[in-house]
Amino acid sequence: MKQQTLKTCILIGSIVLSALIVPTLHAQDMMGKTGFTKLWAGLKEKQPENQLPHGKAPFQTSERKAKQNIPTKLIPTQDGEWIISDGWEMGTSTQVIESKESIFSTNFDTENWYNATVPGTVLTTLVNQGEYPDPYFGLNNMAIPDTLAYMKWWYRTSFDAPANSEGKRVRLLLNGINYRAEIFLNGQKLGNMTGAFIRGEYDITSLIKTSGKNVLAVLVSPPDNPGISHEQSMVAGQGLNGGQLSLDGPTFIASMGWDWIPGIRDRNMGIWQDVRLRVGGDVTIGDPQVVTNLALPDTTKATIKIIVPVKNLTGSPIQGTLSAKFEGVDINLAYTLKAKEEKALVFDPVNFKELNIKNPKLWWPNGYGAPNLYNLELQANAGTKFSDLKKLRFGIRELSYELMINTPAKGDHRVAYTPVDVETNGKPIFDYENVVKVGDPKLNRTIPTLQKNIDETAVFEQLSNNDPVGQYFVFRVNGVRIFIKGGTFGMDDAMKRISREKFVPYFQLHKDANFNLIRNWVGETTEELFYELADEYGMLVWNDFWITTDDTVEPNDYQLFMKNATDVVRRFRTHPSIAIWCPRNEGYAPEGMEPQLAKMLATEDPTRHYHGNSRFLNAVNSGPYGFFKDQSRYFTETAEGFNTEFGAQAIPTANTIRKFIAPEDQWPINDVWAYHDLHHTTHFFEDFMGAVNSYGKASSMEDFSKKAQMVTYDTWRAMIEAWNSRMWDNTTGLIMWMSHPSWPSMTWQTYTYDYETPGSYFGAKKAQEPVHIQMNLPDNKVIIVNSTREGYKNMTVNVRYFHITGKEYYNKTEKYDVPANGKVDCFIPELATKDVPKYTLVRLELRDSKGNIVSINDYWKNWGNLQSNQALNALGKPELKLTLKKNSGGKCLYELENTSKEFAVAVKLNAKSKITGEIILPAYFSEGYMNLLPGEKRKIELALPDMVPANFAIIAEGYNFDSIEL
Numbered sequence: 001m002k003q004q005t006l007k008t009c010i011l012i013g014s015i016v017l018s019a020l021i022v023p024t025l026h027a028q029d030m031m032g033k034t035g036f037t038k039l040w041a042g043l044k045e046k047q048p049e050n051q052l053p054h055g056k057a058p059f060q061t062s063e064r065k066a067k068q069n070i071p072t073k074l075i076p077t078q079d080g081e082w083i084i085s086d087g088w089e090m091g092t093s094t095q096v097i098e099s100k101e102s103i104f105s106t107n108f109d110t111e112n113w114y115n116a117t118v119p120g121t122v123l124t125t126l127v128n129q130g131e132y133p134d135p136y137f138g139l140n141n142m143a144i145p146d147t148l149a150y151m152k153w154w155y156r157t158s159f160d161a162p163a164n165s166e167g168k169r170v171r172l173l174l175n176g177i178n179y180r181a182e183i184f185l186n187g188q189k190l191g192n193m194t195g196a197f198i199r200g201e202y203d204i205t206s207l208i209k210t211s212g213k214n215v216l217a218v219l220v221s222p223p224d225n226p227g228i229s230h231e232q233s234m235v236a237g238q239g240l241n242g243g244q245l246s247l248d249g250p251t252f253i254a255s256m257g258w259d260w261i262p263g264i265r266d267r268n269m270g271i272w273q274d275v276r277l278r279v280g281g282d283v284t285i286g287d288p289q290v291v292t293n294l295a296l297p298d299t300t301k302a303t304i305k306i307i308v309p310v311k312n313l314t315g316s317p318i319q320g321t322l323s324a325k326f327e328g329v330d331i332n333l334a335y336t337l338k339a340k341e342e343k344a345l346v347f348d349p350v351n352f353k354e355l356n357i358k359n360p361k362l363w364w365p366n367g368y369g370a371p372n373l374y375n376l377e378l379q380a381n382a383g384t385k386f387s388d389l390k391k392l393r394f395g396i397r398e399l400s401y402e403l404m405i406n407t408p409a410k411g412d413h414r415v416a417y418t419p420v421d422v423e424t425n426g427k428p429i430f431d432y433e434n435v436v437k438v439g440d441p442k443l444n445r446t447i448p449t450l451q452k453n454i455d456e457t458a459v460f461e462q463l464s465n466n467d468p469v470g471q472y473f474v475f476r477v478n479g480v481r482i483f484i485k486g487g488t489f490g491m492d493d494a495m496k497r498i499s500r501e502k503f504v505p506y507f508q509l510h511k512d513a514n515f516n517l518i519r520n521w522v523g524e525t526t527e528e529l530f531y532e533l534a535d536e537y538g539m540l541v542w543n544d545f546w547i548t549t550d551d552t553v554e555p556n557d558y559q560l561f562m563k564n565a566t567d568v569v570r571r572f573r574t575h576p577s578i579a580i581w582c583p584r585n586e587g588y589a590p591e592g593m594e595p596q597l598a599k600m601l602a603t604e605d606p607t608r609h610y611h612g613n614s615r616f617l618n619a620v621n622s623g624p625y626g627f628f629k630d631q632s633r634y635f636t637e638t639a640e641g642f643n644t645e646f647g648a649q650a651i652p653t654a655n656t657i658r659k660f661i662a663p664e665d666q667w668p669i670n671d672v673w674a675y676h677d678l679h680h681t682t683h684f685f686e687d688f689m690g691a692v693n694s695y696g697k698a699s700s701m702e703d704f705s706k707k708a709q710m711v712t713y714d715t716w717r718a719m720i721e722a723w724n725s726r727m728w729d730n731t732t733g734l735i736m737w738m739s740h741p742s743w744p745s746m747t748w749q750t751y752t753y754d755y756e757t758p759g760s761y762f763g764a765k766k767a768q769e770p771v772h773i774q775m776n777l778p779d780n781k782v783i784i785v786n787s788t789r790e791g792y793k794n795m796t797v798n799v800r801y802f803h804i805t806g807k808e809y810y811n812k813t814e815k816y817d818v819p820a821n822g823k824v825d826c827f828i829p830e831l832a833t834k835d836v837p838k839y840t841l842v843r844l845e846l847r848d849s850k851g852n853i854v855s856i857n858d859y860w861k862n863w864g865n866l867q868s869n870q871a872l873n874a875l876g877k878p879e880l881k882l883t884l885k886k887n888s889g890g891k892c893l894y895e896l897e898n899t900s901k902e903f904a905v906a907v908k909l910n911a912k913s914k915i916t917g918e919i920i921l922p923a924y925f926s927e928g929y930m931n932l933l934p935g936e937k938r939k940i941e942l943a944l945p946d947m948v949p950a951n952f953a954i955i956a957e958g959y960n961f962d963s964i965e966l
Contacts, residue, residue, distance in 0.1 A: 039896035040552035042227040042256060048476035052142075053233035053671035055664030055929075057423020059143040059546065060133040068115055070160040074216040079389050082162055084216070084275045084334070085447050090116035090125050093152035094218065096886035102217045103156060104187040105144060110156065111451055121270035122153050122220070124495050132189055136753075137660050137889045138672055141262050142231065147500050148327040154270055158213040165279045166210040169313065174200040175538050176273030176527065179251050180221040186214055195250035195564040196272070197526050197546070199571065203313065223248040224556075227256045229263020237681035246548040249444070249555030251565035253548055254491050254524050260677050260738070260748045261494050272496045273527060281387030282314045283337065283380045285322075287570035290376065290394040291607055293361075293420045296479040302360040303349040310345055310380055312337035312402065318382050326376040329354045362539060364577040365482055365516040367770045368789055371395065371538035373576075393620050395576030401609045402474035402481075403618045404447045406436040407456060411449060414467055415460035416476070420607050422459050428598035429454055432588055434613030438471050444616050447471050470733045472641040473611070473618040475517075475579060481821060483727055483787045484519035485737025485759060485768045486542070487718070487750065488645070491524040494743040498529055505922040506740060509751045512924055515539065519644060522546055524584045526568055531749070533575035541577045542644070542735065544614065544699035545597070547584030551676075554590040562596050569604045581610045586622055586645075588613050614644045622646075625737065626683030629709065629866070631700060631718040632777035639722035640730050648715045648735030649678070649688050650760035651708035652744075652752045653908075655700060658745035659754060666701040678746035696873055710869075710906060710959060713759035713766075713929045716750070718777070720767035724785045725776045727823045736764065755922035759906075761930035765835060766857060773797065773855045774848040782826040784818050784846060791820040794849040799829055802841040804871045806903060806934050808833060838863065841903070841931065858931045875960040877930070878904035882954055882966035888927025889948035892949060894940045896966075898954075905931055905959040911952045912965070920944065920952055 015869070070755035072087025091113035101108045114129045126132050134143035174183065178196035182189060184207065190202040208214055226245040230239030231264075238259035245253040245267065257263035286309030295301045312318050322345050323332045331352050333345055347353040361372035373393045380388045393480065402419040407413075422429070428451050435446040450456065475482045487510060509520065517540040520526065526543075534541050542821070543723060547555060547567055555561045572578060581601055583589035589597050589612065601610045616620045622645035628634060638646070654894070657666060665672040669680075678686060691711045723734040741749040750761040771792065772785045782799055795818050801810035810831055816824050839862055846855040862868035879900040886893040898904045906929045911920040926941040944952070957963040 006825060013603040022779050036307065040240075040242060040246075040549050041567065042240050043230055045232055046228055047236060051233060051236040052231050053139055053675045053853070054660070054663035055139050055670065056674045057083050057138055057672075059140050060137060062130045062133040064130045065115075067113060068113060069113055072157050077276070078391055080279045080386070081389075082277045084157060084159055084277060085118075086158065088118040088155055088157045088271075088523040089113045090117035090122070091154050091156070091869060093154060095561035096154050102187065103154065103217050104184070105212065108156075113156075116155055116388055117158075117500070118155065118271045119176075119274045121266055121268045121272055121496050122495055123264065123266040123268075124270070127495070135262075135265070138662050138665060139675055141265070144265040144833075146229050146263060146265055147224050149269070153270070153580060155218045155220060156215065160788060161208050161210045161214060162277060163206070168279050169203065169205045169282055170208050171280075171284070172202045172216070173276040174205045174218075174271070175276070177218070177220055178269050178906060180270075180662045182219045182765055184217045184219075195560055196268075197250050197254060197523070197564045198567045204402055213228060216269060216275075220270055221252050223267055226267045228526040229257045230677065232262065232677065233257075234674045235940055236673075236678055237679045238677075241555060242548045246477035246546075246553035247556045249310055249557060249561040250546050252491065252496070253522060253546060254742075255494070259292075259679070259682070260490055260745055261742050262675065268496050274684065278388075280389070281380075281382040281385055282312065283318055283320055283382045283387040284311050284313060285309070285378055285380050285388045285390045286342070287312060288376075288392065288574060289392065289605070289607075290574050291420055292394070292396045292398065292400045294396075294478060296418075298399060299362060299478055300359050302357040304355045304357060304396070305349060306347040306355075306376070308345045308347070308376075308378055309341040309342060310335065310337065312340060315339045318388065320380060320382045320890075323379045323381075324376065326374045330959045331355075332918075350793060356395065358589065360396040361730065362478055363397040363535075365477055365540050365747070366511050366538035367485075367514055367516055368477065368480060369481060371536060371576075373535060373925070376610050389496075392574050393532075393607055394574050395535060397576050398478055399579055399608060400476035400479065402476065403857045404438070404471035405430075405460075406447050406449050410456075411466075411472070412436070412438060412514050413464050414463040414471075415456075416463055417460045419609060424459075424602055424606060426599070426603040426606070427451065427454075427596075428602045428610070429459060430598070430610070430612065432598070432617070433594055435496070435589075435612070435617065443621070443789075445471065445620065446613070446617050448612065448617065460527075468729045468962050469732050470641075470730060471618055472730070472734045477540075480789060482516060482540070482733075483821070484517050484540075484642070484733025484735065485515050485734030485787070486519055486644075486733060487513075487515045488735060488737055488746070489525045489740045489742075490521050490528075490738050491529070491742040492530065492740070497526060500529060500533075503529060503533060505755050506532040506751070506830065507539065508924060509755065509757065509761070509922065510539060510739060511537045513739075513750060513765040514770060517542060517579070518739070520544055521738070522548065523568075528572070531572050531577055532717070533574040535575055539577055540579040541575075542580050542582060542614075543578055544582045544585060547587070547589070549585050550587040551590065555943050558593050558596065562600065565597065565934075566600055566604060569601065573605045573607075578608065582610060582614050583607070583612060584614070586613070586615045618642065619644060622737070626685070627688035627715055628684065629687040629691060630864075631714065634718045635725055639726050642732045642734075643723075644735045645737040647748045648760075649744055649747045650682065650706075650712050650716070650749045651678075651705055651758065653709070653756055653758050654702040654705040655756070655910075656744070656752045656754055656756045657705060667704070669704070673746060676744055676746050677748070683747070691866060692800070706959060709759035709908070709929060711759070713906070714860075716760045716763035717767040719774070720764060721774045724767065724772065724774060725783060727785055727787075728854075739764075741802070746809040749768070756919075757925070757928055759929050769855055771846070771854050773844045773857050775842060775844060775857070775859055779828055781828045782844060784816060784824045784826060786818045786820060786822060789820050792848060794816040795854070796845075796847040797826050797849070798845040800829070800843045800845075801829070802843065802933070803837050804839050804841075804875070804903075806901065809837075838865065839868045843933070845862045870889045872905055872959055874901045875905065878958070880904060880907070880932070880964070880966055882956075884949060887949055890943060890945045890947070892942045892944070894931070894942065894954070895937055895939050897937045898934060901934045902955075903931060903960070907932060907956055907958045909940065909942075910955050910957075913948070913952055915951065919955075920947065
């Protein structure tokens, strides 16, 4: 069958799709009486032509690559385990049906198949093989038919059995497919998998050939309810988020399209995680659980309990030993297993004194300490022979939680609890089907009640109801309150292109921006690598499961959902980063499922809190979203409690925009921008555009981007500083919507998809400094915020006001002691009204007792008149000098000096390759969008791994000057 076969299959899919369509629902219906219900339910028929996006640039062309004969490789990961790599092929179900040969025959013809990307999705393969253009560029995604989501695909590979596998037990492990799969080896069906987040493991000892090729074939099918993608445009706006994919529960529900991602045409179907072979004996190790406990408040002692499920795969009894090794600990446990028996073996600190750890290296969230990890190796021997091996990492840390609850005896009252110190025998603690409203009933804020027969005195530490944080949620790690500075992964990558090399920079950017928590929104990023990197970079994880907002679209199959959820909890529960389990986005688990989830989590992972709702429950409503023209509203109207979603527009730099929008469509703002998530109908768009144009009407994409950075830097800083301003008074944490983009976007992001760091990134980074000085709105009070475990004595606060000409007209200095993990209100500058010009730079400086700069924070003040921002346009061009002071281990220390008499406004540095002339990304600069006073010098750090200064140049750009090489 020739290349056009795929097009034929798509045409057939279009006919099937048309037959499924029901009455019209358009984007404007969102605001009706049932607006939110429709918003989450999605489209019921395709949009009319006048709502679709159109651009001047044509779709990019693509040319299908000729299929190559690529041999399969077995990549070793540890003793007895290999990843099946490289030799995968992919074809349509029609191609297999039409073939005269069996798919398992050595003569099966795959000439017209594709070289498949595994792990990866169907669309990843089709793009990599040139069938379709890059969907991330311009409107190219529109060139890919939505009917891909209705097709079935075969994956096939052939491989030789690992050496020395004869006479041993061989298992096949599929770590993740989406959505449904039938797995076959050498003509025999091994089993079925359903749901994106469950593993499939099969004993193939009797089927594998120890000589000659083994043929593995996997038929992958789409979700039952892939829905219809909404196409964002200036007419249609953001469209109807998500929808029908929620019916299919454990899948990538955002791949149907949201206001920050288009409909991904295959709905991320495919073998999206790796496939492995395991060779060993008759006893296998299941998913361990490592429970660490501290004798708080003493953190110099810890106990460790290691719970290891083992299984006898044979029909005869087996005796053997299980060993556990880490950091000098080497312990063994003898076991006896009956035929087919599975049981949990326990290394406990009572029987193994080695598990009583003195002076443990603790795991801390970013900013509170190092995220120390231990390497654990578990080995099962059957008799004296090796049978199975499992390697993993764990962290020694203890999670505690503060919240308000309601009981008949005490009413509303504040408590804390540490799950590892509570014996519940697999019984849930909280009752999320009977929550109680607190405060203003119109705000829908709730607190939980308790399940029956819970002994409150045995579970909770009683806290004072006079604590100003009130009903709001608080995380503690190792006994220390953590002021949450959170970001959000809506999805790691729209096409699930996941690798350590690709994702390490994203986590480094999170760390450098001082985030300490990442929300795994609706579980769209549930894979081993995500949690590994969260562990390494000290990111707590708020982990959702796969249900969309409120109760509008519920999973059809509770049993399927629970199987996937149970497997996820067992699989990832050793990761110290996971701090909380949550059933869904902005809502409670469906009726009937809630008790199942609560019971499962109490049984499988009683060491963590299960929180029944991501908003309202011990929290506030999500949002707002979008730019506030009066940014004091962030302080006076929104800064309260614990908020799991709060965001605004985040325009990329011009350099990034050029990467995903063709020159013809870069200006003026048009449908291509809307397709990349900038909509004129939503999120205070007109106010945002007014703020950008207050610096003078934007005349080009470059001009717009430059001015937008001024707005987004201030906005993201203000949102976070609003929460800072009430740290532990009535705020406990803020999770930004979002920190991570899943594709080239104009909104909801700090860094951009290419690792560039625009104004939103440096605004968030500045506001989240561990020790930070800021000026609140609207009263201009200066405060110090310290979100570390260290207190500081005799810190110096200096506040200076400058006229646009550079003349200083106000200066005040005071000294303060700053407590650990708290804030200090300093003073409100007192200025005579007649002395205040229309436009002012306010410079705040915080120094330690030795005079070292700890925090610098600048505010351009227009005193409520946005048009005063145009005063910056009268500035001349500054002159800058850069001096390399130190170069060590991929890190450079520079001194940047403004040698002129002009302000250097919003200075952004980049590294540029001397070989290609391109900007090097990622490049980790300590500061960006900074202001330099005339004559000022500033120390700047740059981390640029694997590069030496001789191979790159530093370029600078700013509001009042174009790009220059320093």
